[in-house]
Amino acid sequence: MSIQKNLNKIKSQLPEHVTLVAVSKTKPVSDLMEAYDAGQRIFGENKIQEMANKYEQMPKDIEWHMIGHVQSNKVKYMASFVSLIHGADSIKLLKEINKQAKKHDRIINCLLQIKIASEDSKFGLSTEVASTLINSEPFSALKNIKVIGLMGMATFTNDKNQVKQEFDILKSSFNELKAFESSNLKLETISMGMSGDFELAINSGSTMVRVGSSIFGLRNY
C-alpha cells in the first residue's frame, strides 16, 4: 500500500480528539513529502540531527516532534523550530531546553516521560519523582518551557494485558499530576501508542499516538 493509503487508513481509526504523529525516523524526505502531500503536518523523529536536516529541506508549516531520548548538549540544534519534545525526563534537561528556548525568545512545549515499562532500557521518571520535579523551585523558575502532558512507552511484548496495564499506569499518573497547575505546567496531552498498540492506548486514554511503520513501512537500520 502507498504511504497515502496507509495514512488514510490510520486516520480513519483515530477518534477526533487523538492527534497523529507520523514517525518518520530513518525515512527519506521523499517519503515524508508523500505524507505531507496527503495532508500530514506533524512528524516525529528520534535523532536531533536528522530532524534538523529534514526541517531545513521541508515546508515550514510542519510541526516537528522530538520523540527520542534527548542529550542536553544537542538541544541547541532544534531549539529554534521544535514544536514538542516528548522525552523530557530530568530537571537538567528541562533547564537546558529553557536556556535554549530563551535564546530564541520562545517557549518550547514538553512532555514528561514516565517510565511505565517493566524493561530496564526504557527511560523515564516515576510518578513520584515527576511530582517532586514539577513542584520544585528550580522547575517553577523555567519561564521558557511549558509542560503540556506526559509520554510513555509500553514494554515491547505481545502480551496485550501487560501493555494495557502499563498504559493504565500512565493514565493514572496523568490524573494524579493534572491536579498541579502553574504558569509553566498544564497537563492536557497523553502521548502513548505506536503502530502495534495504538488502539489499546486510545482505549486507555491516549490523546496522541506516534505511528511509524504502519504508515511508512518497516525500517531498515
Ligand SMILES: *Cc1c(COP(=O)(O)O)cnc(C)c1O
Ligand atoms: C520509533 C518510535 C515510534 C514508532 O514506532 P512504530 O512501531 O514504527 O509505529 C513511536 N515512539 C517512539 C518513541 C519511537 O522511537
